[in-house]
Amino acid sequence: MAFNTAVMQYFEWYLDDDGKLWQQLAEDAEHLNELGITHLWMPPAFKGTGTNDVGYGVYDLYDLGEFDQQGTVRTKYGTKDEYIQAIRALKDQGIKPIADVVLNHRANGDEKERFPVLKMDPNNRQQPISDVYEIEGWTHFTFPGRKGKYSDFTWHYYHFSGIDYDALNEETGIFMIMDENHGWADNESVDDEKGNYDYLMFCDVDYSEPEVVEETLKWVEWYIEETEVEGFRLDAIKHIDRDFMEQFIKHVKEKYGDDFYVFGEYWDPDYDGEGGYLQDVDYIFKLVDVSLHNNFFMASKAGGSYDMRKILDGSLLNEQPWNAVTFVENHDTQWGQSLEASVEPWFKPLAYAMILLLQDGNPTIFYGDYYGVKNEHPFDGLQYELDGLLYLRKYHAYGEEIRYFDDAQCIGWTRLGNDEFPNGLAVIMTNGDMSEKQMHMGRANSGKKFVDYLGNNDAVVEIDENGDGLFPVGPGSVSVWINQEAVDNYQA
Structure with a gap:
C-alpha cells in the first residue's frame, strides 16, 4: 500500500x-x-x-x-x-x-590565530563601528582527537567570514574578518535582516572560499x-x-x-x-x-x-x-x-x-x-x-478534498477517499462554542453512519441520499468523522 x-x-x-x-x-x-x-x-x-x-x-x-x-x-x-x-x-x-x-558555523576552535577585522554594528552588519585592527580568535581547528582520520583538512581564520569573540581583548561583538576576497556574502545571497544576515554565531563559514x-x-x-x-x-x-x-x-x-x-x-x-x-x-x-x-x-x-x-x-x-x-x-x-x-x-x-x-x-x-x-x-x-x-x-486521509472555510470560528473539510482507501473522512473544528456544519461525503456514503474517531463527540451522523451530513463539534475542539463500519478494534 x-x-x-x-x-x-x-x-x-x-x-x-x-x-x-x-x-x-x-x-x-x-x-x-x-x-x-x-x-x-x-x-x-x-x-x-x-x-x-x-x-x-x-x-x-x-x-x-x-x-x-x-x-x-x-x-x-x-x-x-x-x-x-x-x-x-x-x-x-x-x-x-x-x-x-x-x-x-563551527564552534570551539583548538588554537588561536591573529588576523585583521572590522567590528560591525550588530543591528546593521554593513556598518563598521571601528577601523581595521587585529584581534585573536579561536579559528584554528586541528581536531587533535581525530588525528586526520577521514580528512586531514584543518580550518584557519581565512575559511571564515566572521566571529563573535576577540580573545586578545576579551571582548564579544560581531567581527568581520578582513582578508583578501573575504567578508560577508553578497546581500542577494543571504537574508537582508540586520543589513546582512550572513553572520549568525560562532565562526561563520565562508563559502566563497574554494x-x-x-x-x-x-x-x-x-x-x-x-x-x-x-x-x-x-x-x-x-x-x-x-x-x-x-x-x-x-x-x-x-x-x-x-x-x-x-x-x-x-x-x-x-x-x-x-x-x-x-x-x-x-x-x-x-x-x-x-x-x-x-x-x-x-x-x-x-x-x-x-x-x-x-x-x-x-x-x-x-x-x-x-x-x-x-x-x-x-x-x-x-x-x-x-x-x-x-x-x-x-x-x-x-x-x-x-x-x-x-x-x-x-x-x-x-x-x-x-x-x-x-x-x-x-x-x-x-x-x-x-x-x-x-x-x-x-x-483515511485520501482522495478529493472539499473545504468549508466559510465561518470565522468553525471550519471543516471532507476527503472522499480513493480506490485503495475508499472510506474518507470529515473534519470539523472550532475555536469558539459548539457548532455544526453540513458537508458532503459523496453519494457512495448515502445511508451510512459516521462517528467521531477521536472520541470528542458521541453523536452519530447519518449521511443523506445526496451524500451530505450535518457534523457537530464541541467548543474549542476538533472532531474527525468516519464511517462507523470502518472503525476497527483500535480506538484513538
Whole structure:
C-alpha cells in the first residue's frame, strides 16, 4: 500500500544528557512504522561543544561520537555505533532517516590565530563601528582527537567570514574578518535582516572560499556513504550563501538520486521570503512552513477572536504546497528558545488535524508534542490525540478534498477517499462554542453512519441520499468523522 508520508522530529531541546537517544530510537522504530511515520528527522549527530550540546554548536562534522574531543567521546545522544544502529533499525522498518545538517558555523576552535577585522554594528552588519585592527580568535581547528582520520583538512581564520569573540581583548561583538576576497556574502545571497544576515554565531563559514566548498562536498559524500542516511534537514540556510546551497543539494541529488529527501529551515514568517528563496534555488528542496506555524501560534493566543477562515493565509501550504514541510512546534519554538512561539496546548490538536488531514503539505510531528517535555514548563504530550490523527492520516486521509472555510470560528473539510482507501473522512473544528456544519461525503456514503474517531463527540451522523451530513463539534475542539463500519478494534 502507498500510505501518506509523515515526518517525525525525534528530539526536543530539553532531552536528558544521558547518551541514550540513539538506543531509544532503535527500539522505537517498529512502533513509529506502525504509526505511519515514513521519515524520521534525527538531531545533529556531530561532535559539538560538549555532551550537553543539542547539536547546533558544531565542532567536527566527521566526529559522530567516535573520538575523544571536547571532553567526550559520545554526543548528547550516544556514540557513532549507536547512531548507525538506529539508522539501520529505521531502514529495516521502511522509514527514511533524515540527518540534521549544520553547515553555517563551527564552534570551539583548538588554537588561536591573529588576523585583521572590522567590528560591525550588530543591528546593521554593513556598518563598521571601528577601523581595521587585529584581534585573536579561536579559528584554528586541528581536531587533535581525530588525528586526520577521514580528512586531514584543518580550518584557519581565512575559511571564515566572521566571529563573535576577540580573545586578545576579551571582548564579544560581531567581527568581520578582513582578508583578501573575504567578508560577508553578497546581500542577494543571504537574508537582508540586520543589513546582512550572513553572520549568525560562532565562526561563520565562508563559502566563497574554494577550499571550503571542496572540503564540504567531500565531507557530504563521506557522511552519506558512512551513515546511509536518506535525507537532510538543512539548518539556518537564510544565513548561508544560497548559490552554495543550490550547488550543495544539486551535487547530492546528482550523486544519490532525486529521492534523497531534503528540506531546509529558512526562518521567515513572511511568505515572500520563503517563496523568493525557493525560486532562487530553483525549487530543488522543501522548506519548513514558518508562516503556517506563526498562524497557529497567533490563533492559539487569540482564541475565539481569531478568524479561522484565514488560518492558511500567507503560508507555503496555501501558496506552494508541494514545497511545504508543515509543523506545529519544534525545538526552536519551545519555551525558552531563540524563536519561542509555543502554540497553546488547547489548539495543538486542531493544528495537527490541519497538517495531517488536509491533502497538501508534508507534515511533521514534534517529539515534545508526542512524548512530552520535562523542563520548567513541562508538557505531558498529546500521544493519545496524535495516535488517532496519525491513524486517520494513514488509512483515511485520501482522495478529493472539499473545504468549508466559510465561518470565522468553525471550519471543516471532507476527503472522499480513493480506490485503495475508499472510506474518507470529515473534519470539523472550532475555536469558539459548539457548532455544526453540513458537508458532503459523496453519494457512495448515502445511508451510512459516521462517528467521531477521536472520541470528542458521541453523536452519530447519518449521511443523506445526496451524500451530505450535518457534523457537530464541541467548543474549542476538533472532531474527525468516519464511517462507523470502518472503525476497527483500535480506538484513538
